[in-house]
Amino acid sequence: xxxxxxxxxxxxxxxxxxxxxxxxxxxxxxxxxxxxxxxxxxxxxxxxxxxxxxxxxxxxxxxxxxxxxxxxxxxxxxxxxxxxxxxxxxxxxxxxxxxxxxxxxxxxxxxxxxxxxxxxxxxxxxxxxxxxxxxxxxxxxxxxxxxxxxxxxxxxxxxxxxxxxxxxxxxxxxxxxxxxxxxxxxxxxxxxxxxxxxxxxxxxxxxxxxxxxxxxxxxxxxxxxxxxxxxxxxxxxxxxxxxxxxxxxxxxxxxxxxxxxxxxxxxxxxxxxxxxxxxxxxxxxxxxxxxxxxxxxxxxxxxxxxxxxxxxxxxxxxxxxxxxxxxxxxxxxxxxxxxxxxxxxxxxxxxxxxxxxxxxxxxxxxxxxxxxxxxxxxxxxxxxxxxxxxxxxxxxxxxxxxxxxxxxxxxxxxxxxxxxxxxxxxxxxxxxxxxxxxxxxxxxxxxxxxxxxxxxxxxxxxxxxxxxxxxxxxxxxxxxxxxxxxxxxxxxxxxxxxxxxxxxxxxxxxxxxxxxxxxxxxxxxxxxxxxxxxxxxxxxxxxxxxxxxxxxxxxxxxxxxxxxxxxx
Numbered sequence: 001x002x003x004x005x006x007x008x009x010x011x012x013x014x015x016x017x018x019x020x021x022x023x024x025x026x027x028x029x030x031x032x033x034x035x036x037x038x039x040x041x042x043x044x045x046x047x048x049x050x051x052x053x054x055x056x057x058x059x060x061x062x063x064x065x066x067x068x069x070x071x072x073x074x075x076x077x078x079x080x081x082x083x084x085x086x087x088x089x090x091x092x093x094x095x096x097x098x099x100x101x102x103x104x105x106x107x108x109x110x111x112x113x114x115x116x117x118x119x120x121x122x123x124x125x126x127x128x129x130x131x132x133x134x135x136x137x138x139x140x141x142x143x144x145x146x147x148x149x150x151x152x153x154x155x156x157x158x159x160x161x162x163x164x165x166x167x168x169x170x171x172x173x174x175x176x177x178x179x180x181x182x183x184x185x186x187x188x189x190x191x192x193x194x195x196x197x198x199x200x201x202x203x204x205x206x207x208x209x210x211x212x213x214x215x216x217x218x219x220x221x222x223x224x225x226x227x228x229x230x231x232x233x234x235x236x237x238x239x240x241x242x243x244x245x246x247x248x249x250x251x252x253x254x255x256x257x258x259x260x261x262x263x264x265x266x267x268x269x270x271x272x273x274x275x276x277x278x279x280x281x282x283x284x285x286x287x288x289x290x291x292x293x294x295x296x297x298x299x300x301x302x303x304x305x306x307x308x309x310x311x312x313x314x315x316x317x318x319x320x321x322x323x324x325x326x327x328x329x330x331x332x333x334x335x336x337x338x339x340x341x342x343x344x345x346x347x348x349x350x351x352x353x354x355x356x357x358x359x360x361x362x363x364x365x366x367x368x369x370x371x372x373x374x375x376x377x378x379x380x381x382x383x384x385x386x387x388x389x390x391x392x393x394x395x396x397x398x399x400x401x402x403x404x405x406x407x408x409x410x411x412x413x414x415x416x417x418x419x420x421x422x423x424x425x426x427x428x429x430x431x432x433x434x435x436x437x438x439x440x441x442x443x444x445x446x447x448x449x450x451x452x453x454x455x456x457x458x459x460x461x462x463x464x465x466x467x468x469x470x471x472x473x474x475x476x477x478x479x480x481x482x483x484x485x486x487x488x489x490x491x492x493x494x495x496x497x498x499x500x501x502x503x504x505x506x507x508x509x510x511x512x513x514x515x516x517x518x519x520x521x522x523x524x525x526x527x528x529x530x531x532x533x534x535x536x537x538x539x540x541x542x543x544x545x546x547x548x549x550x551x552x553x554x555x556x557x558x559x560x561x562x563x564x565x566x567x568x
Contacts, residue, residue, distance in 0.1 A: 023052065034187075037153065041229060049093075049095075053095050060084050078154075081116065085119040085153075090299060092337050096336060103129060130395065135165045137161070142174050166398040166432045168540075179198060192219075199215040203241065204437075205434060206434065208473045244477060246476060296331075302331050309349075312324065313351060332345065339396055340402075344401070344405060344408070382412055406425035407437075419448055422445040436469070440477070446488070510552040514535075523562050
């Protein structure tokens with residue numbers, strides 16, 4: 001269909017009517033999903049979202065075989081349904097996201113086609129259904145899908161749902177598998193889409209070098225002129241990873257609480273994970289929108305507002321940062337997708353709010369007034385907003401999102417409550433397999449323990465944080481932790497007496513509490529699945545624990561684990 005592919009190149013020169021006609025032509029001629037997706041994205045970017053979605057919906061509803069109906073029967077309609085759902089999920093500001101599924105309706109899931117199941121998974125995530133409702137739908141859709149260019153949109157929906165549910169290892173496995181399939185089929189545009197999702201999943205697990213390699217491969221696969229919506233966020237994500245790996249001091253905020261965070265949001269593929277470690281890339285446009293932002297109907301646009309808010313907050317522009325967070329939150333609430341698994345704007349607004357005397361001066365930024373959930377200017381009100389995010393994150397049952405919200409709330413809480421919030425945050429990140437976030441939370445925990453004058457416990461937490469950051473290759477974070485560890489008397493460069501070197505480079509008990517639990521059950525002969533059930537973990541998390549246990553103990557398998565006599 002060369003004439004349809006030419007439409008993707010020339011559509012920017014056409015009138016809105018001609019662009020919509022080209023979209024209709026693509027649909028009539030069998031609609032290669034990539035061509036339809038690109039045409040629809042360009043029309044929405046040009047401000048014709050309502051008409052574009054109306055055309056997609058009309059074609060989706062036409063019975064196959066009727067005059068003007070889409071060729072290819074039910075399979076083709078299923079493909080079109082996935083493209084339509086992608087557009088609605090990406091741009092809920094046009095006509096809302098697709099309606100979420102009924103909770104617990106597994107028979108409906110099993111009877112549904114892959115695109116329908118994948119749509120239900122992602123729309124359920126945007127509606128705030130718990131992760132245990134989302135993940136089975138997404139995995140069913142992926143398992144029922146045979147790779148092909150036409151099945152790719154449904155696979156994108158499902159993997160993005162897994163990322164919202166914090167099923168990171170599963171999302172990475174499927175992304176890698178489908179990227180390889182797309183490469184073998186010379187479907188390089190789809191390959192780039194899956195590589196981006198793979199990089200996001202790897203970043204969230206703390207696999208920084210691998211995430212950087214895959215985000216670079218995705219950027220190299222698709223020319224810059226293609227203008228993929230995720231390209232801008234992917235560049236920011238790579239910038240944040242580079243800052244973490246480089247260890248050149250560019251990534252730090254300088255303290256042990258706000259500077260620990262460095263986390264982004266989860267609005268879509270390539271969203272600004274690592275944003276707290278990037279220092280540029282989002283312009284401070286004077287018209288109130290991020291420079292070069294996506295259309296103001298989309299989640300990437302809202303995510304870029306939150307990203308700019310984080311950067312402004314780090315630079316001390318608290319009023320402008322607060323305005324960005326509140327504007328982002330207002331959009332998400334209007335679109336009915338206000339979930340911490342999408343964008344964590346409340347904790348950002350809370351931190352900006354705590355740094356200000358009140359809401360005065362906001363009229364210069366989008367004319368915002370007091371957020372109706374934050375009645376006054378005091379620190380307690382900022383904490384209340386952050387704890388509201390924690391409550392919403394619990395309802396979503398996504399452990400990484402919950403852990404980040406807990407850590408951010410802890411930075412605003414009084415000392416007696418701070419450590420409890422941080423301990424729960426650390427447990428959540430362990431469950432999610434989010435190694436980098438676990439290191440950040442342990443860093444905050446060690447800093448809080450130092451403030452409480454518990455130097456022994458602080459050194460233990462900081463030791464674990466430094467080790468985890470090193471495993472992630474987060475050199476900049478590891479350096480900051482070592483400075484704090486030195487102040488605690490742990491032998492880092494920040495001062496304090498160094499700890500004498502042990503004759504054995506391995507500590508007497510090298511395992512964390514969670515690793516000891518897993519090792520004990522594995523040594524007792526339990527299978528990975530039984531260990532996961534007993535400890536309320538995922539099988540992939542158990543596998544990750546065992547990999548680290550074997551590496552720390554210098555062994556290769558369970559038999560050697562039993563012979564090692566560890567755990568004690």
